Amino acid sequence: ARGEATARGEAMFVPVGIKKLTNVAIVRYKSHGTRFEIACYKNTVLAYRSGFEKDLDNVLQSTQIYANVSKGVFAKDEDLINVFGTSDQEAICVIILQKGELQVSDKERKAETEHVFRDAVMTLVEKCVNPATNRPYPPGMIETALRDIHFSVDPKRSAKQQALEALPKLQEIFPIKRAAMRFKVNVRSDKAQELIDFIGENDGEIETNDVGSTEVSLTFTVDPAKYRAFDKFVKDVKGRLEVVTLAVMEEGTSSGTFDEDTMKSTVKQAELDKAEEALAKMEISRPVVARSAPDVQSRATQLETLSSDDANILVKRGPIAALPEDHESRRERFADIDKYQEGWEVELRAREGSSIVDAVFYSPEGDLCKTYADARRKAMAAAKS
Numbered sequence: 001a002r003g004e005a006t007a008r009g010e011a012m013f014v015p016v017g018i019k020k021l022t023n024v025a026i027v028r029y030k031s032h033g034t035r036f037e038i039a040c041y042k043n044t045v046l047a048y049r050s051g052f053e054k055d056l057d058n059v060l061q062s063t064q065i066y067a068n069v070s071k072g073v074f075a076k077d078e079d080l081i082n083v084f085g086t087s088d089q090e091a092i093c094v095i096i097l098q099k100g101e102l103q104v105s106d107k108e109r110k111a112e113t114e115h116v117f118r119d120a121v122m123t124l125v126e127k128c129v130n131p132a133t134n135r136p137y138p139p140g141m142i143e144t145a146l147r148d149i150h151f152s153v154d155p156k157r158s159a160k161q162q163a164l165e166a167l168p169k170l171q172e173i174f175p176i177k178r179a180a181m182r183f184k185v186n187v188r189s190d191k192a193q194e195l196i197d198f199i200g201e202n203d204g205e206i207e208t209n210d211v212g213s214t215e216v217s218l219t220f221t222v223d224p225a226k227y228r229a230f231d232k233f234v235k236d237v238k239g240r241l242e243v244v245t246l247a248v249m250e251e252g253t254s255s256g257t258f259d260e261d262t263m264k265s266t267v268k269q270a271e272l273d274k275a276e277e278a279l280a281k282m283e284i285s286r287p288v289v290a291r292s293a294p295d296v297q298s299r300a301t302q303l304e305t306l307s308s309d310d311a312n313i314l315v316k317r318g319p320i321a322a323l324p325e326d327h328e329s330r331r332e333r334f335a336d337i338d339k340y341q342e343g344w345e346v347e348l349r350a351r352e353g354s355s356i357v358d359a360v361f362y363s364p365e366g367d368l369c370k371t372y373a374d375a376r377r378k379a380m381a382a383a384k385s
Contacts, residue, residue, distance in 0.1 A: 024061055026069045029100035031083045036075050037066040038096050045102050056093065063090045112155045119159035120166070121146065127224075127247050128167065129179045135250045137176065145170055179247035180221040182207070183230065187239035192216040198233055202226045221248050314357060315348040323348075330359065334372065337361070340379035 024039040039061040047053040056063075065075040077087050084092050104112070124142045129135055149169045153162050170176050187195050189211070195218060199206060204222035222230065234241040315323060320338055323331035327348065337344050343364030350357055361375035362368060363382075369375035 024069065026103040027096055027100040028103055029096040034075075034079050034083060035067060036079075036083070036092075036096060036100075037069045038062075038093050038100070039064075039066065039069050040097075045097065048097060056090070059097065060093055063093050065089050065092055065096075109155070113153055116153045116155050116157075116159045116162075117146075117151075120151075120153055120163035123160045123163040124167070124170075124176075127164075127179055128176050129247075129249045131175050131177050133250060134179075134248075136179075145174065149173065178224050179249045180205075181224045181227065181243065182219065182221050182245035182248050184217065184219045184242045184244050185230075185234055185239055186215055186217045187234070187237050189214055189216055191237045191239065192218075194237065195233075195239075198230075202229065219244065312350040313347065314350050315346075317345050317347040317362060320344055320346050334359070334361075337372075337376050337379045340376070340383040344375065344379065 025042045025045055027038050027040055027045060029036045040059050041061060044053055044059045048056075048059045053059060065080060067073045067075045067079075080087050080089070080092060084095065086092065121139050121143050124146075125136050125139050128137070128142075130137060146166060149166070149172075151166050151169070153159065164178075167176070167178070185195060192211070195216070196206065196209075199218070199220050199222065202222055204220045204226070206218055206220045208217075208219040210217040231241055315327065320331060320334045323334070323346065330346075330348070334346055341364065345362040347360050347362070348357055349360065359372060360368060360370055361372070363375070363378060367378070369378055
């Protein structure tokens with residue numbers, strides 16, 4: 001009978017209390033062990049919460065409160081009164097909109113996260129420069145750098161705030177800084193010298209200085225982090241502060257002085273150093289366990305039993321900087337030790353019957369260090385003493 005009714009074009013039976021909606025954004029609110037949901041238009045909930053949208057008719061598909069929007073099941077009046085103290089569904093919709101959790105699919109969440117990530121990239125492109133050229137980096141390079149430092153975004157937070165929080169980590173792997181802001185300040189003549197001194201104290205650079213009969217107008221650039229300090233200073237002296245340029249930078253993009261390959265190798269080296277330091281700490285804290293197989297020796301034991309005569313020496317003991325070109329990567333990596341303490345020497349040995357190359361280090365006092373991590377740690381300790 002149902003099939004015949006459908007064939008005749010008649011509406012199918014829908015139980016009372018059920019109304020199905022599709023293509024909606026669901027906001028869910030749980031309290032007192034009961035779930036309540038409201039059906040909203042897509043992309044309007046966040047606009048309402050941020051204050052850009054104030055008309056509920058543009059946000060809600062219906063003022064009906066649901067127990068389950070997907071199944072079209074209405075919430076019971078007694079549950080509404082028990083939780084909210086009223087059965088006024090429009091008033092309850094406002095509460096759910098403000099306090100409820102917006103339900104987002106995995107696909108939508110991924111798209112939103114990627115959108116915030118792109119915004120973060122453009123924030124850094126628009127507000128940061130290469131200190132050497134004062135030019136911005138191209139978006140592709142910034143994106144690569146952020147992914148290399150494993151930067152992840154929170155879709156619920158400001159992209160600008162998260163981008164600027166990532167700046168210190170980016171500065172560890174390649175040269176980048178906030179572009180300076182340009183300000184124009186007007187103060188009374190008797191406050192001019194006080195303003196000039198304040199600009200100098202905050203590492204600002206004066207570009208123009210127009211002196212009038214009763215007023216002085218200065219244009220200068222300074223780090224954006226100093227904005228609040230200057231705003232307070234100008235208010236205290238009853239002057240006027242105007243932002244002329246949000247980011248002072250040269251035209252073009254900065255790509256020639258620092259390429260992506262250099263950046264990636266820097267990231268790889270930093271990660272390698274961290275891994276070696278962690279491994280060294282593990283080796284120090286690990287309890288000594290007797291080995292059941294006496295023929296298996298550790299790397300340290302092997303090196304200890306090898307003398308300069310019976311080891312297959314690839315590069316004889318000498319200064320780190322003297323390592324030959326075919327060991328350039330090791331030379332660059334080990335150079336970090338000489339930065340902390342000069343006079344270290346290195347010797348490269350090949351293990352018997354293996355292609356593995358071991359590096360052993362000798363301190364300026366002649367002490368043997370069997371790993372790079374040990375040598376680096378000893379050099380750092382000497383630099384601090």
